[in-house]
Amino acid sequence: MSEHQHGTTRQPATTRDSYDELYRSAPAVWTGRPNGQLVREATDLPPGTALDAGAGEGGDALWLASRGWRVTAVDFSPVALERGAAKAAELRLADRIDWRHEDLDTWAPPEAAFDLVTAHYLHSSWTDREAMFRRLAAAVAPGGTLLVVGHQHGEGWGHGHAHEPGALYSADDVAAVLDPAQWTDVVTETRDRDPDAAHRTGNPVPDTVLVARRR
Numbered sequence: 001m002s003e004h005q006h007g008t009t010r011q012p013a014t015t016r017d018s019y020d021e022l023y024r025s026a027p028a029v030w031t032g033r034p035n036g037q038l039v040r041e042a043t044d045l046p047p048g049t050a051l052d053a054g055a056g057e058g059g060d061a062l063w064l065a066s067r068g069w070r071v072t073a074v075d076f077s078p079v080a081l082e083r084g085a086a087k088a089a090e091l092r093l094a095d096r097i098d099w100r101h102e103d104l105d106t107w108a109p110p111e112a113a114f115d116l117v118t119a120h121y122l123h124s125s126w127t128d129r130e131a132m133f134r135r136l137a138a139a140v141a142p143g144g145t146l147l148v149v150g151h152q153h154g155e156g157w158g159h160g161h162a163h164e165p166g167a168l169y170s171a172d173d174v175a176a177v178l179d180p181a182q183w184t185d186v187v188t189e190t191r192d193r194d195p196d197a198a199h200r201t202g203n204p205v206p207d208t209v210l211v212a213r214r215r
């Protein structure tokens with residue numbers, strides 16, 4: 001999933017209005033399939049409660065729900081949330097996903113409440129991005145997993161964000177907010193992007209990936 005040029009010269013979205021406009025521009029912006037890093041990290045986790053931050057059209061939330069997770073899917077785009085909810089109803093997963101219209105720039109999820117907190121390509125205009133990552137980390141329950149994935153800074157896609165430099169983050173940026181006393185097995189890596197997603201969106205930029213377990 002994720003890049004959204006679709007043959008136009010549109011700048012990448014970073015605000016609620018620009019994301020809504022992006023979602024309105026096509027019946028489905030993303031592939032509908034789960035992100036590759038989520039599949040890699042969550043396939044072997046026992047199902048529990050998950051928070052999908054910036055859930056978009058819900059590909060990840062739907063995949064988690066289909067595997068028995070109870071998911072809170074948060075996004076500030078009502079267009080995206082409606083799409084996800086419609087798909088959940090179609091797949092008879094509606095009772096497993098709570099679609100929440102919240103702005104992660106200010107919204108604080110419940111603390112220590114989720115076995116998995118996952119965020120993919122949360123490229124946006126933040127008042128305080130570190131504080132946002134700190135709130136997501138605080139939402140992970142003891143023994144739970146934090147997974148944050150972004151597009152790595154690069155010539156191609158990263159260059160498109162020149163108008164909003166804070167929109168891009170690295171795995172190390174996320175790791176920097178984690179208190180080592182509270183986290184273990186912290187991994188920060190650059191990984192190849194899911195080739196299907198890269199092919200469909202024309203964005204081959206590798207993923208920057210943070211995975212960590214809460215003690």
Ligand SMILES: C[S@@+](CC[C@H](N)C(=O)[O-])C[C@H]1O[C@@H](n2cnc3c(N)ncnc32)[C@H](O)[C@@H]1O
Pocket residue numbers: 001002014019030035053054055056057058059074075076077080102103104105119120121122123124125
């Ligand atoms: C690039 S999309 C990725 C969507 C989804 N995670 C995926 O991989 O398909 C980023 C998503 O984050 C949402 N988003 C960005 N900033 C947000 C904010 N401040 N609060 C809530 N959602 C936000 C956007 O509306 C968009 O759906």
